[in-house]
Amino acid sequence: MKRAAIILLLILWMKGGHAHVGSPDVAMEGVAGPYHLLVSIKPPDVIPGTAKVTVYLQNPTDAVITTQPVYYFSGREGAPPAEVLQPIAGSPGAYTGIVWLMQNGSSSVLLHVKGSKGEGELVVPIVAISTGEKKLPATTSISLVILGIILFVLMVTLIGASVGEGITNEGEALPLRRRRSRRVAFAMAALLTSLAVYGGNAWWGNWAKRYQHFMFKPMHAELRMNDKYSRNTLEMTIDTLDNQRRASLSYLVPDHGKIMHLFLMRLPGLDVFAHVHPDRKDTAHFIANLPPMPAGKYLAFADIVYSSGFTETIRDTLTLAEDMVGTTDPHDPDDAYAYALPNNLMDNPYRNDNNAIVCGKPGKGVRMKDGSEMVMEGGPAGGFESGMLYTLDFAVYDSSRRPVKLEPYLGMQGHAVIVKNDGSTYIHIHPVGTYSVAAQANLERRIGSPDKEYNYDNRVRFRDSVDRLLRTLKGMSEQERTTFLMRQMNMPQDTMGDMKMDNSVTFPYTFPQPGLYRIWVQVKRNGQVLTAAFDREVK
Numbered sequence: 001m002k003r004a005a006i007i008l009l010l011i012l013w014m015k016g017g018h019a020h021v022g023s024p025d026v027a028m029e030g031v032a033g034p035y036h037l038l039v040s041i042k043p044p045d046v047i048p049g050t051a052k053v054t055v056y057l058q059n060p061t062d063a064v065i066t067t068q069p070v071y072y073f074s075g076r077e078g079a080p081p082a083e084v085l086q087p088i089a090g091s092p093g094a095y096t097g098i099v100w101l102m103q104n105g106s107s108s109v110l111l112h113v114k115g116s117k118g119e120g121e122l123v124v125p126i127v128a129i130s131t132g133e134k135k136l137p138a139t140t141s142i143s144l145v146i147l148g149i150i151l152f153v154l155m156v157t158l159i160g161a162s163v164g165e166g167i168t169n170e171g172e173a174l175p176l177r178r179r180r181s182r183r184v185a186f187a188m189a190a191l192l193t194s195l196a197v198y199g200g201n202a203w204w205g206n207w208a209k210r211y212q213h214f215m216f217k218p219m220h221a222e223l224r225m226n227d228k229y230s231r232n233t234l235e236m237t238i239d240t241l242d243n244q245r246r247a248s249l250s251y252l253v254p255d256h257g258k259i260m261h262l263f264l265m266r267l268p269g270l271d272v273f274a275h276v277h278p279d280r281k282d283t284a285h286f287i288a289n290l291p292p293m294p295a296g297k298y299l300a301f302a303d304i305v306y307s308s309g310f311t312e313t314i315r316d317t318l319t320l321a322e323d324m325v326g327t328t329d330p331h332d333p334d335d336a337y338a339y340a341l342p343n344n345l346m347d348n349p350y351r352n353d354n355n356a357i358v359c360g361k362p363g364k365g366v367r368m369k370d371g372s373e374m375v376m377e378g379g380p381a382g383g384f385e386s387g388m389l390y391t392l393d394f395a396v397y398d399s400s401r402r403p404v405k406l407e408p409y410l411g412m413q414g415h416a417v418i419v420k421n422d423g424s425t426y427i428h429i430h431p432v433g434t435y436s437v438a439a440q441a442n443l444e445r446r447i448g449s450p451d452k453e454y455n456y457d458n459r460v461r462f463r464d465s466v467d468r469l470l471r472t473l474k475g476m477s478e479q480e481r482t483t484f485l486m487r488q489m490n491m492p493q494d495t496m497g498d499m500k501m502d503n504s505v506t507f508p509y510t511f512p513q514p515g516l517y518r519i520w521v522q523v524k525r526n527g528q529v530l531t532a533a534f535d536r537e538v539k
Contacts, residue, residue: 021301021313021315021424021425021426021427022420022424022425022426022512022513023418023425023426023427023434023510023512024042024043024045024131024512025040025041025042025043025434025510025512026039026040026041026042026043026124026125026126026433026434026435027039027040027389027429027433027434027508027509027510028041028122028124028432028433028434028435028508029391029431029432029433029506029508030122030124030432030433031120031122032111032112032113032119032120032121032122033113033117033118033119033120033121034117034118034120035057035058035059035061035063035113035115035117035120036057036058036059037055037056037057037058037111037113037122038055038056038058038389038391038508039053039054039055039056039111039122039124039433040053040054040055040056040389040510041053041054041109041124041126043101043126043127043128044101045130045131046130046131046133046134047101047102047103047104047128047129047130048100048101048102048103049100049101050098050099050100050101051069051098051099051100051101051109051126052096052097052098053067053085053096053097053098053099053109053111054088054094054095054096054389055085055094055095055096055111056093056094056095056389057093057094057095057113058093059093059117060092060093061093061115061116061117062115062116063113063114063115063116064084064113064114064115065084065085065095065111065112065113065114066082066083066084066085066111066112067082067083067085067097067099067109067110067111067112068080068081068082068083068099068109068110068112069099069100069101069102069107069108069109069110070107070108070109070110070123070443070446070447071102071103071105071106071107071128072105072106072107072108072308072309072310072442072443072446073103073105073106073308074103075446075447075449076110076447076448076449079110080100080102082110082112083097083098083099084097085097101126101128103128104128104129104130104214104216105128105129105308105310106125106127106128106306106308106309106310106439106443107125107126107127107128108123108124108125108126108309108440108443108447109123109124109126110122110123110124110447111123111124123440123443123444123447124435124440125309125311125435125436125439125440125443126435127310127311129215129216130211130214130215130216131215131216133211133212133215148197152193152197155189155193156186156189156190156193159185159186159188159189160182160183160185160186160189161182162185163178163181163182163184163185217243218312218313218314218315219238219239219243219245219312219314220238220239220314220315220316221236221237221238221239221300221302221314221316222236222237222239222316223235223236223300223316223317223318224318225320225321226287229287229289230289231324232289232290232291232292232324233287233288233289233290234276234278234287234288234289234290234318235285235286235287236262236278236285236286236287236288236302237284237285238284238285238286238314240284245306245310245312246284247459248306248308248310249283249284250283250459250460250462250463251306251307251308251456251459251462251463252280252304252305252306252307252463252466253305253306253307253438253442253466254305254438254466254469254470254473255303255304255305255436255437255438255439256410256411256412256437256438256485256489257410257411257470257473257481257484257485258277258332258334258410259277259278259279259280259286259304259466259470260277260278260280260286260302260303260304261275261277261302261303261428262274262275262276262277262278262286262288262300262301262302262303263275263300263301263302263303263417263426263428264276264290264293264298264299264300264301264318265298265299265419266293266294266296266297266298266299267296267297267298267299267317270299270340270419270421270423270518271339271340271341272293272294272296272298272337272338272339272340273337273338273339273340273417273520273531273533274290274291274293274335274336274337275335275336275337275415275417275522275531276288276289276290276291276331276332276335276337277332277334277335278302279470280467280470283463286302288331288332288335289331290320290324290331291324291331291335291336291337292323292324292337293320293323293324293337294320294323294324294339295320295321295322295323296319296320297317297318297319297320298317298318298319298320299315299317299423299426300315300316300317300318301313301314301315301426301428302314302315303428303436305436305438305439307442307462308442309436309438309439309440309442309443309446310439311435311436311439313426313428315426333478334409334410334529335529336522336529336530336531337531338357338369338520338531338533339357340357340358340518340520340533341357341358357369357531357532357533362376362379362536365397366532366533366534368396368530368531368532369528369530369531370525370526370528370530371398371399372396372397372398372399372404372525372530373396373397373398373399373401374394374395374396374521374523374530374532375394375395375396375397376392376393376394376519376534376536377393377394377395377504378391378393379392379393383537383538383539384511384536384537384538384539385511385538385539386510386511386512386513386514386538386539387510387511387512388510388511389508389509389510390508390509390510390511391506391507391508391509392416392506392507392508392509392519393504393505393506394414394504394505394506394507394521394523394532395503395504395505396503396504396523396525396530397503403502403503404503404525405501405502405503405525406501406502406503406505406523406524406525407501407524407525407526407527408482408485408486408501408524409522409523409524409529410485411482411484411485411486411488411489412430412431412432412437412489413431413501413505413523414430414431414505414507414521414522414523414524415428415429415430415521415522416428416429416430416507416519416520416521416522417429417519417520418509418511418517418518418519418520419517419518419520420513420515420516420517421515421516421517421518422515424513425511425512425513425515425517427509429507429508429509430507431505431506431507433507433508434508434509437489438489441488441489478527505521505523511538513538514538514539515537515538516535516536516537516538517535517536517537517538518533518534518535519533519534519535519536520532520533521533521534
């Protein structure tokens, strides 16, 4: 019964949501000229609304930091004036303030830092979307109704009196003519006031409908196995019927060299994990060969990025009626999967599988499939708390506890997926933060453009150019592809042009709510994608 209840809860949850499912806060680590910044942005769930911006200077110095919202389609020339962030008392190098987000869609917060070391700018991508409707508290509603009735009575009374008692001398009786005029004035005032109230209500209702029309509606997709291609081929069809962004699907851009990142986790324990990269067959159809995964019901999260910098996660479920174990069909070399077994479960049928790992709990490392061990280091002494910005630190050691050198995975030091055990929170993050690097690159180019208005390229031509780029990337050697992606994403490199790598990887993140979270971390070593899993409780 408990398992059925969990599955039912997750299926009902699939009906709502948005990009960075249940994890709206933006965390970013980057540089603005000579300044190293750690940025936290808490966007509103209603647009127009205010986002809270907090900036931490990692090399504290006296500086002035300004923040400016830049909407993708209007550009920098159409942005409002910059606002100065205020220093946080008792926290050297920390600044905070708010920024108004007035339009739905792809936006960015442009941070400008000026101090003794010079000045610089950092573009922080942010998805400005309305995801909820604010409800008026019952007490406020009743108070407003009572106040409205009083104002209505006062208005009618004042107008009636102005043509009756108001023009009659004190002590005189109202003439019959004025009594008639007063009654007419009462009636006209009541009529006009009623029309004003009706018109105001109609205006408000129209704006409410307009808000609901533009409120974010998540995309959905149908996922099914299709043996037309091979036994383990997954076909994904995005539902474009009555969808707000169906025309934008032609403007998808690669992120880390992939048109889509698809993550699958088995219900109810989230014990099986797969990270695959489907190929695009046409605008709304994608296919991927699944690794040897066991049967079961899976949560599916597909991350895509539009040319505007808008990011979206398409959520759905997939049921595998039979095990994919033993399949040999070719798949993307960057695909990876693993089983995360609880520490106390010794009889799992997949325990001897070379992809099986024992989930890491506090104080315990995770032995990965190549024999190396990943350890989650540091962390607050009192445990994690929701709403706080943390850096999650991981390090990899060999069997003799010596640090090993990691290799770039998809052009970065590593990738992580964080999922709450009830499925209400999901996010795919990187060492630079919770945002998409492709989104940031497109927003930076847009901010540098002098055009006030953005005009889309021809959709067929744009889609074909992206598909050509993807084919070119697939034809490259791994080293060529890694170098290309590192340069495209401005990753730090040494004098030889290689990414600066050691045995560690760090992710900035804010846990949105209390609960139990599973953290999947992926790195690369000796040409192998390695996966580890950690369970952490958040207060």
